Amino acid sequence: DSYSFDLAPEGLDAAYQKHYEAYCRIFDRCGLKYIAVEAHSGSMGGSQSHEFMVASEAGEDYIVVCGQTGYAANLEKAVSRPAPPLAPDPEGDLEPEKFHTPGRKTIAEVAEFTGLPETSQMKSLVMVADGEMYLCLLRGDHTLSETKFAGVVGAKTEPRPAHPDEIRERFGADAGSLGPLGIQRPMRIIADLALQGRRNMICGANENDYHLRHVTPGEDFHPQWADIRQVAEGDLEIESGAPLEIVKTVEIGHIFKLGYKYSESMGLRVLDEHGREVTPIMGSYGIGVGRILSAAIELYHDADGMVLPPSIAPFTVVVTPVNWKDPAIRQAAESIYAECKSLGLDVLLDDRDERPGVKFKDADLIGIPWRITVGKKLAAGAVEITDRRTRQPVEAPVAEAARSVAARLSQI
Incomplete structure (x- = not known):
């Protein structure tokens, strides 16, 4: 920091x-x-x-x-900008009307019961910030952003959802039947901007197992308007x-x-x-x-391990002799290793007495960008340079192997 x-x-x-x-x-x-x-x-x-x-x-x-x-x-x-409601609001200057919704508590359950989408409902959430209770209203398919809510009310402590007993005492009903009309004790109501201009919506009636239809924000109740919702897909x-x-x-x-x-x-x-x-x-x-x-x-991995960018890989290149006990292979590997170091490459010489497959797997696992394999092609004066990202080997003369890797690195 x-x-x-x-x-x-x-x-x-x-x-x-x-x-x-x-x-x-x-x-x-x-x-x-x-x-x-x-x-x-x-x-x-x-x-x-x-x-x-x-x-x-x-x-x-x-x-x-x-x-x-x-x-x-x-x-x-x-x-x-919220996606539009899935159904148009009913037309007309209608009066709020209470209707029975037995056992329907959630937005989804009320939507199924009424045959209207969740976007036709108002979601009522009771929040507590700095000891004060607030009623937050959102479109039925939207989610409250507690961070935005805290900013709107200027909360000095982290807000929390009201407890069931707090809700029951204040509203005379349980969560799932709450709404902005007929609250027993007045409280600050904050409505999300997505409800502006909506008409004749459904909300809780503040009586268990009952809801209200034809409730119009800004006419049947007058909230404080603010952006208090999370952005949603769509x-x-x-x-x-x-x-x-x-x-x-x-x-x-x-x-x-x-x-x-x-x-x-x-x-x-x-x-x-x-x-x-x-x-x-x-x-x-x-x-x-x-x-x-x-x-x-x-970001960069495959089934065999990491595929790290050269700047953060543990080494830029590994020199892998397939048979360390072979004098010619060992001498060529050491020569390539020394030249890599002289060119400023961060190089590893795998001089372990292990099978080639084990060495290849270990190099792949830790994400070394290039591998110079010194093996059977040495008899023809060549080695293989394998790019960890593409897995494609190319042949190069022994004397040019280190410079070839340095050239590839300079192009990144």
């Missing part, structure tokens, strides 16, 4: 950009296919942050990307309308503009060029060294 301390926001902007560019150069040199995305700063705080992500099914995080526009953001931060990029994709990823780096949060809390003061006491503005920058290797292995 590294930290920056500057006298003014302009200095932080410059330090942040330098770290951003340095991280990109590092990941480029490591041969990674990565994406820099807008990110949520989380408990670190601050005004801006970026994550550097590598697509992988072994990842622990999700990002939202648009192949057409280049938009990229962490799922916690991403915004989108959503579109806001400005262009281009399709978005949700990708599972591994985080390999994260940078933050921390602002004054920590310098003020620690009482940190320095003198500026005029001798005046000022509070430095901070940045924080973290890179996952171990994660770089893990991400590279996830």
Whole structure:
């Protein structure tokens, strides 16, 4: 990790950009296919942050990307235009009407019971932040982003779903029958922007086994409007309308503009060029060294092991004599090894008394980019150079083997 301390926001902007560019150069040199995305700063705080992500099914995080526009953001931060409802709203200025829904608690169960899709319902979720209870409303097929919700309410502690007994006491009904009308004790209602303009929807009636139809947000109740949902498959990029994709990823780096949060809390003061006491503005920058290797292995591997880029492989080339006890083979292998070293190549000489197959398998397993095999073709003055990535061997004269690998390396 590294930290920056500057006298003014302009200095932080410059330090942040330098770290951003340095991280990109590092990941480029490591041969990674990565994406820099807008990110949520989380408990670190601050005004801006970026994550550097590598697509992988072994990842622990999700990002939202648009192949057409280049938009990229962490799922916690991403915004989108929702896919349209699967059925049009009923027309007319209808009054809310209670109807019996025995045993139907979930959005899917109510959809099956009414014959209307989940997009025709309002989902009611009760959240608690800093001891205050909130009713969050979303379209039935959408998911609440607790991160966005926390930002909307300015939560100082991590929000949580309300407990069943808390819900029952406040609403007089259990989860699965909740809605914005007829709440026993008033509370702050936050409705997602995807509900704006919708009419005659279905929601809970705040009575077990009952729901309401023909409820219109903004008329039958007046919530606070905010973006509080996660981007979903099928959503579109806001400005262009281009399709978005949700990708599972591994985080390999994260940078933050921390602002004054920590310098003020620690009482940190320095003198500026005029001798005046000022509070430095901070940045924080973290890179996952171990994660770089893990991400590279996830990106580049096959059934026989790792296929690592030369910049992070344990060795650039391995010289593999098929029979170490053969004087001619041993002498040629040692000569090639010495020339590789003289050319600055990171080279390994496999001088073990093992069968060739064992040596080949071990070299493949640890991902050495090139293998120079010294064997039966030595009688004709040749060796084989095998590319770990393509598995294709090519012949080369003994005297040119090391230079051939160096030339291949220079082309990357």
